[in-house]
Amino acid sequence: MGIDPGTKITGYALIESFLGKERVIDFGVIKPPYKYTLHQRYLLIFNGINELIKKFKPHSFAVETQFVKKNVQVALKLGMARGVSLLAASINNLEIFEYAPKKAKLAVVGNGSASKFQVQKMVQVLLNLKSIPEPEDAADAMAIAICHAHNIRLNQGIIKCMNISKVN
Numbered sequence: 139m140g141i142d143p144g145t146k147i148t149g150y151a152l153i154e155s156f157l158g159k160e161r162v163i164d165f166g167v168i169k170p171p172y173k174y175t176l177h178q179r180y181l182l183i184f185n186g187i188n189e190l191i192k193k194f195k196p197h198s199f200a201v202e203t204q205f206v207k208k209n210v211q212v213a214l215k216l217g218m219a220r221g222v223s224l225l226a227a228s229i230n231n232l233e234i235f236e237y238a239p240k241k242a243k244l245a246v247v248g249n250g251s252a253s254k255f256q257v258q259k260m261v262q263v264l265l266n267l268k269s270i271p272e273p274e275d276a277a278d279a280m281a282i283a284i285c286h287a288h289n290i291r292l293n294q295g296i297i298k299c300m301n302i303s304k305v306n
Contacts, residue, residue, distance in 0.1 A: 141279055145180075147275045150279050188229070191226060191227065202279075242284075265284075
C-alpha cells in the first residue's frame with residue numbers, strides 16, 4: 139500500500155507485485171470536505187486509511203516522507219496527516235517504509251526531479267492503465283507503492299546474493 143499524505147487530499151494505492159510485474163488493485167484519494175476543521179480532516183484520513191487496510195490487508199505500508207518548502211505551518215499540517223497515516227498502519231501491525239518524493243520519482247521515471255505529469259504517465263505505463271491516473275495524489279501514491287516494490291525486489295536480490303556467497 140502506498141500513501142501520499144495531505145490535509146486536503148491524501149492519495150492511496152494498493153498494488154500487487156509478482157515476478158517483477160506490478161498491477162494495480164485499487165487507488166484513489168481521501169478528500170475531506172474543505173469546510174471540516176483540521177481535527178476532523180485528520181480523523182477522516184485516519185478512518186479512511188484504516189478502512190482500506192482492513193479491506194485489502196496489505197503486506198506492507200509505504201508512505202511518502204515529508205516534503206518541506208518554506209512555510210512551516212504547511213509542513214506541520216502535512217506532518218500531522220502523515221502521522222495519522224502512520225498511526226493507522228501501526229495499529230494494524232503493518233511494517234512501515236518511508237520514501238522521499240525524489241526516490242519515488244527516480245523509481246518510476248528515472249529522474250528524481252520529474253514533473254507530476256511525467257510521474258502520472260510512467261505510472262500509467264508501468265501499471266498498464268488505460269488512462270493517466272488522476273488525481274495527481276493517487277498517481278503519487280502509486281509511485282510510492284511501485285518504489286517500495288522495486289526496493290523490496292532489490293533487497294531480496296541482495297540477500298539472495300549474500301546467502302549464495304555464504305554457502306561457497
